[in-house]
Amino acid sequence: MTAASEPLLTRTDHGLYCAQGDFFVDPWRAVDQAVITHAHADHLAWGCRRYLASRECLPIARRRLQPGAEVGHLEYGQTIDIGGVKISLHPAGHIRGSAQVRLERSGQVWVVSGDYKIEPDPTCTPFEPVRCHVFISECTFGLPIYRWPEPIQVFQEILAWWQSNQQAGRASLLLGYSLGKAQRLLAGLAATSGSAEGANLPGPIYIHGAIEPLNDAYREGGFVLPHTRRVAEAEKGTDWSRALILAPPSAHGTPWTRRLGAHSTAQASGWMRIRGTRRRRAIDRGFVLSDHVDWPGLLSAIDATAAETVLLTHGYTAAVVRWLQEQGRDAHALATRYQGEHDDAEELIPALDVQPKPDNQLHGDSASPAGKVT
Amino acid sequence: MKTFTTLYAQLDGTTKTSDKVRALVEYFATADPADAAWAIALLIGRKPRQAVASPRLREWAAAESGISDWLFQESYDAVGDVAETIALLLPRPERSSDLTLSRWIEERLLPLAKLDDDQKRLAVVDAWRQLDHEQRFLWNKLLSGGFRVGVSRQLVIRALAAHGNIEPAAVAHRLMGDWTPTPAFFQSLLVRDETDTSSSRPYPFFLAHAIDQPPAALGPRDAWQAEWKWDGIRCQLIRRQGQTYLWTRGEELVTERYPELVSAAECLPDGLVLDGEILPIKNGQVGPFSQLQRRIGRKSVPKSILSEIPVVLFAYDLLEASGQDMRLDPLALRRGKLERLVKELGARHPAVAERIRLSPVVEAETWEQLQAAWRGSRAQQAEGLMLKDRGKAYGVGRERGAWWKWKVAPLTIDAVLTAARRGSGKRASLYTDYTFGVWHNGALVTIAQAYSGLTDQEIRQVDAFIRRNMVEKFGPVRTVKPELVFELAFEGLNRSSRHRSGVAVRFPRIVRIRTDKQAHDADSLETLKALLPPIEAHTPDRASKKPATSD
Ligand SMILES: [Zn+2]
Numbered sequence: 001m002t003a004a005s006e007p008l009l010t011r012t013d014h015g016l017y018c019a020q021g022d023f024f025v026d027p028w029r030a031v032d033q034a035v036i037t038h039a040h041a042d043h044l045a046w047g048c049r050r051y052l053a054s055r056e057c058l059p060i061a062r063r064r065l066q067p068g069a070e071v072g073h074l075e076y077g078q079t080i081d082i083g084g085v086k087i088s089l090h091p092a093g094h095i096r097g098s099a100q101v102r103l104e105r106s107g108q109v110w111v112v113s114g115d116y117k118i119e120p121d122p123t124c125t126p127f128e129p130v131r132c133h134v135f136i137s138e139c140t141f142g143l144p145i146y147r148w149p150e151p152i153q154v155f156q157e158i159l160a161w162w163q164s165n166q167q168a169g170r171a172s173l174l175l176g177y178s179l180g181k182a183q184r185l186l187a188g189l190a191a192t193s194g195s196a197e198g199a200n201l202p203g204p205i206y207i208h209g210a211i212e213p214l215n216d217a218y219r220e221g222g223f224v225l226p227h228t229r230r231v232a233e234a235e236k237g238t239d240w241s242r243a244l245i246l247a248p249p250s251a252h253g254t255p256w257t258r259r260l261g262a263h264s265t266a267q268a269s270g271w272m273r274i275r276g277t278r279r280r281r282a283i284d285r286g287f288v289l290s291d292h293v294d295w296p297g298l299l300s301a302i303d304a305t306a307a308e309t310v311l312l313t314h315g316y317t318a319a320v321v322r323w324l325q326e327q328g329r330d331a332h333a334l335a336t337r338y339q340g341e342h343d344d345a346e347e348l349i350p351a352l353d354v355q356p357k358p359d360n361q362l363h364g365d366s367a368s369p370a371g372k373v374t
Numbered sequence: 375m376k377t378f379t380t381l382y383a384q385l386d387g388t389t390k391t392s393d394k395v396r397a398l399v400e401y402f403a404t405a406d407p408a409d410a411a412w413a414i415a416l417l418i419g420r421k422p423r424q425a426v427a428s429p430r431l432r433e434w435a436a437a438e439s440g441i442s443d444w445l446f447q448e449s450y451d452a453v454g455d456v457a458e459t460i461a462l463l464l465p466r467p468e469r470s471s472d473l474t475l476s477r478w479i480e481e482r483l484l485p486l487a488k489l490d491d492d493q494k495r496l497a498v499v500d501a502w503r504q505l506d507h508e509q510r511f512l513w514n515k516l517l518s519g520g521f522r523v524g525v526s527r528q529l530v531i532r533a534l535a536a537h538g539n540i541e542p543a544a545v546a547h548r549l550m551g552d553w554t555p556t557p558a559f560f561q562s563l564l565v566r567d568e569t570d571t572s573s574s575r576p577y578p579f580f581l582a583h584a585i586d587q588p589p590a591a592l593g594p595r596d597a598w599q600a601e602w603k604w605d606g607i608r609c610q611l612i613r614r615q616g617q618t619y620l621w622t623r624g625e626e627l628v629t630e631r632y633p634e635l636v637s638a639a640e641c642l643p644d645g646l647v648l649d650g651e652i653l654p655i656k657n658g659q660v661g662p663f664s665q666l667q668r669r670i671g672r673k674s675v676p677k678s679i680l681s682e683i684p685v686v687l688f689a690y691d692l693l694e695a696s697g698q699d700m701r702l703d704p705l706a707l708r709r710g711k712l713e714r715l716v717k718e719l720g721a722r723h724p725a726v727a728e729r730i731r732l733s734p735v736v737e738a739e740t741w742e743q744l745q746a747a748w749r750g751s752r753a754q755q756a757e758g759l760m761l762k763d764r765g766k767a768y769g770v771g772r773e774r775g776a777w778w779k780w781k782v783a784p785l786t787i788d789a790v791l792t793a794a795r796r797g798s799g800k801r802a803s804l805y806t807d808y809t810f811g812v813w814h815n816g817a818l819v820t821i822a823q824a825y826s827g828l829t830d831q832e833i834r835q836v837d838a839f840i841r842r843n844m845v846e847k848f849g850p851v852r853t854v855k856p857e858l859v860f861e862l863a864f865e866g867l868n869r870s871s872r873h874r875s876g877v878a879v880r881f882p883r884i885v886r887i888r889t890d891k892q893a894h895d896a897d898s899l900e901t902l903k904a905l906l907p908p909i910e911a912h913t914p915d916r917a918s919k920k921p922a923t924s925d
Pocket of ligand 1: 040
């Protein structure tokens with residue numbers, strides 16, 4: 001039997017669906033049963049009747065879902081059976097609680113990577129390759145121009161930037177997604193300066209209000225983050241020039257930043273690898289720190305699964321598919337709701353509020369048979 | 375090359391001019407003079423010629439990186455810059471280099487011209503293997519002749535002047551003409567004795583504020599001189615010690631670019647400084663700025679351009695006469711002298727008076743009459759009116775109160791976004807170049823392409839909309855579901871047989887996104903055509919063109 005004969009997952013207009021077990025993986029809309037890889041908004045639809053997530057993900061998912069949502073959980077590696085499909089979750093190393101979803105039925109194993117990265121990240125359990133027949137991988141940064149520097153080197157650069165701003169008497173505004181990147185920055189900067197509690201940091205760290213509930217979720221899950229204060233709670237006359245202020249990218253250029261006085265703005269993101277992205281956004285400094293897999297990581301992760309078939313989604317799918325096919329692999333694109341290359345867009349881009357009209361569903365393309373695993 | 379790479383990163387990493395100047399001053403103070411001379415040459419755009427054709431560079435870089443051509447192309451599409459794409463794709467360097475910028479250029483870059491392709495390839499790849507990411511980026515930029523950085527010539531001049539504690543105008547003058555980047559040249563830039571340059575020095579330009587109240591609130595009509603606000607190149611013409619200098623408002627010396635003005639100026643008396651506007655003229659009519667653009671940036675002007683786009687200077691102020699600084703005299707006095715001067719010039723040298731003219735005063739007894747003339751600005755190729763207090767001196771910089779600019783509003787129309795492509799260079803990661811259409815017989819007809827006018831946030835929102843609503847792909851262009859409506863402004867429009875719509879719009883820009891409108895609410899081609907000027911070429915209003923006599 002081949003993967004082709006009886007796909008474990010198909011693409012519907014609600015997302016990836018497992019007919020045998022009657023559940024969805026990271027559905028785009030409210031469904032009955034949803035297995036979720038992690039708590040970023042484009043993987044976590046509201047209003048599902050029941051969710052299944054990793055235990056590490058639980059406190060975060062709860063804060064992002066409707067109150068009272070039913071969320072079941074699994075330990076990494078623990079297996080349950082739904083409708084004859086064995087389901088287990090495996091660390092994806094993307095953000096805290098992120099998981100790859102492994103499905104097994106009749107000897108066929110499918111793995112959905114969700115978002116993942118290979119680089120070390122103290123805030124989450126490291127990525128573990130899972131052998132499978134069909135591997136559905138993200139490829140947000142699926143071009144060879146994307147190669148990440150060592151995270152430790154990036155944290156050192158950020159600390160140096162912070163200190164040089166202190167010397168120049170200006171505040172350091174650091175932008176990063178509020179879930180995952182912000183906590184990784186906090187933990188990484190603290191650890192790099194020599195104390196997980198942040199005792200050796202060059203100055204105080206203030207956080208934007210949007211980040212606080214997520215920090216709380218991390219702490220609630222038992223993870224140690226350095227001490228932070230909320231910007232909104234700073235006293236009048238606070239001298240920001242010694243401080244690092246952590247805010248989501250959407251705060252960039254808003255009146256909110258005015259209170260900081262003279263400041264330098266930096267962003268930590270994989271997109272900062274490209275000079276134009278940084279300049280386009282009028283960011284003074286770009287730090288290349290991504291929670292997604294880079295090109296060499298993507299290729300090595302795919303190799304490690306020993307998959308017969310690779311389905312690519314979220315990103316530069318066409319390029320990765322072609323490259324893999326040239327290497328003799330059975331690879332295909334799996335169309336998703338997001339046609340573009342900007343994952344994590346949910347925090348970056350509030351959608352344009354166009355007046356709705358009856359035939360104007362922004363992404364209601366009718367279901368094409370997903371992935372077409374033929 | 376490391377210190378120059380650091381300078382580049384500093385200049386590239388800030389938009390604040392004060393930070394850029396500080397970085398430049400620091401560099402000039404510490405750099406080796408040979409490097410500093412080359413740095414100046416590169417920063418002001420005197421870069422070495424392209425040493426290697428771009429397709430060769432791509433080919434060698436793809437091979438060195440172990441990827442195929444199509445993947446190089448995909449990568450390039452995401453980055454938007456060949457030099458950067460190559461720097462990002464190459465494997466990590468094997469070793470490092472301490473060679474200075476001047477030696478990299480003189481010993482590695484310039485000799486490439488004499489090599490054949492195979493030898494060039496060896497030299498280029500050898501360089502790649504010892505340069506880090508930032509250095510490779512600059513090296514590639516130098517190889518491809520595409521080096522650019524976000525500093526103006528003015529900032530370089532400011533920094534050199536600050537570093538050498540000399541007048542910026544002296545530095546600007548010394549940077550003119552032919553020179554080679556040598557340590558001696560760098561030192562000669564900073565010589566304190568400025569007698570070599572003082573006769574060329576312009577006065578600081580006096581600048582107007584946009585009027586923020588009804589003009590009638592300025593007081594009596596006759597206290598204010600009204601002139602057309604020209605859409606040309608603001609310029610000071612200096613005639614001293616038998617020499618002519620033309621300085622733009624950006625304090626750029628552009629004498630060589632307007633030979634017809636220089637030869638006309640030879641008939642002007644010595645010790646004279648005029649403030650005015652360079653404008654293109656054809657059959658006695660002032661032409662649009664777009665014609666001038668074909669002359670801006672040209673170092674040498676071919677005869678064909680000289681006859682195709684002749685220019686004149688419309689003088690509107692007299693800053694120096696008989697070697698005396700006139701700026702503290704009231705405008706009425708300066709204007710009177712200016713008018714006499716131009717009149718005398720016309721009597722003695724009629725041909726010269728064709729080149730150096732008086733910018734007319736717009737006559738109107740009441741503010742209402744003036745407003746009527748103001749509405750006709752566009753027909754004069756003017757952007758509106760200037761209102762100048764007859765009793766005031768010629769100020770310095772942007773002082774409030776003496777000069778106001780009163781611009782006419784641009785034309786606007788609501789159009790639908792129909793297609794988009796990615797920006798180039800720094801905008802390559804986003805869809806930023808938009809095509810717009812208006813309705814005609816139930817379909818959308820393309821009327822304009824526009825790039826600017828949105829905030830960063832809006833650009834990202836529109837980018838996200840485009841990515842989710844793509845319909846078809848034509849090379850780099852993506853057609854988009856026609857749903858988003860934009861208000862576009864433009865400076866003018868004309869009939870055009872080259873455009874399918876039959877209309878050419880001038881300087882279109884985005885005013886705002888009309889999220890309150892749906893596609894079918896956008897304007898029609900008929901609405902746009904109603905804004906066209908009358909079929910016959912408009913004859914300027916004689917009355918308002920006639921120079922006023924001083925009173
Ligand atoms: Zn994610």
